[in-house]
Amino acid sequence: MPASLMHLKVLLPFQVFAEKTDVASIVAETREGSFGLLPHRLDCVAALVPGILIYQSGSGGEVLVAVDEGVLVKTGMDVLVSVRRAIGGTDLGQLHAAVEKEFLTLDENEQSVRSAVAKLETGFLERFAKFHHE
Numbered sequence: 001m002p003a004s005l006m007h008l009k010v011l012l013p014f015q016v017f018a019e020k021t022d023v024a025s026i027v028a029e030t031r032e033g034s035f036g037l038l039p040h041r042l043d044c045v046a047a048l049v050p051g052i053l054i055y056q057s058g059s060g061g062e063v064l065v066a067v068d069e070g071v072l073v074k075t076g077m078d079v080l081v082s083v084r085r086a087i088g089g090t091d092l093g094q095l096h097a098a099v100e101k102e103f104l105t106l107d108e109n110e111q112s113v114r115s116a117v118a119k120l121e122t123g124f125l126e127r128f129a130k131f132h133h134e
Contacts, residue, residue: 006039006074008055010065011082018065018088022058026079028072029053037074046072048083050099052092064088066095068102 005024010017026037029051037044053065070083085102089095 004039005058006037006077006079008079008081010053010067010086011080012086013084017083017086020055020057020060020063023055023079024058025056027054028081037079039077041074043075044072045074048072048081052095052099053081053086064090064092064095066099 005022006026008018008020008023008026010019024039027034028037028046029049030046031049034051035046048067048070050068051066053067055063055065057063066087066089067081068084068086070081073080073082087095087098087102089098
């Protein structure tokens with residue numbers, strides 16, 4: 001791998017989504033906005049939000065990946081992106097729609113689980129407060 005190119009690995013919870021060794025630049029999205037990475041940028045860590053990850057590959061040109069929330073870590077020439085879900089594609093419009101549809105909206109099961117957990121936490125805190133005051 002030439003010294004002027006980065007090694008990018010995109011990880012999902014149970015598999016490696018993509019691994020490229022000839023990446024010249026990366027653009028990712030955080031809560032503060034988009035930022036770019038070049039090979040000689042200082043090491044960094046960033047919390048990613050659902051959005052589009054763009055990287056420039058020497059062999060494949062510009063590549064677009066819709067990613068769910070996660071973390072990006074750059075150490076030296078290695079960039080590790082760990083996200084919940086990812087979808088590759090070439091059409092920016094389709095990927096933007098996928099982000100809105102699949103990543104930004106919670107499905108019914110996830111909403112019901114979160115509601116149940118919130119009720120359990122509230123019940124526990126109420127009982128703990130009563131016990132503490134006795």
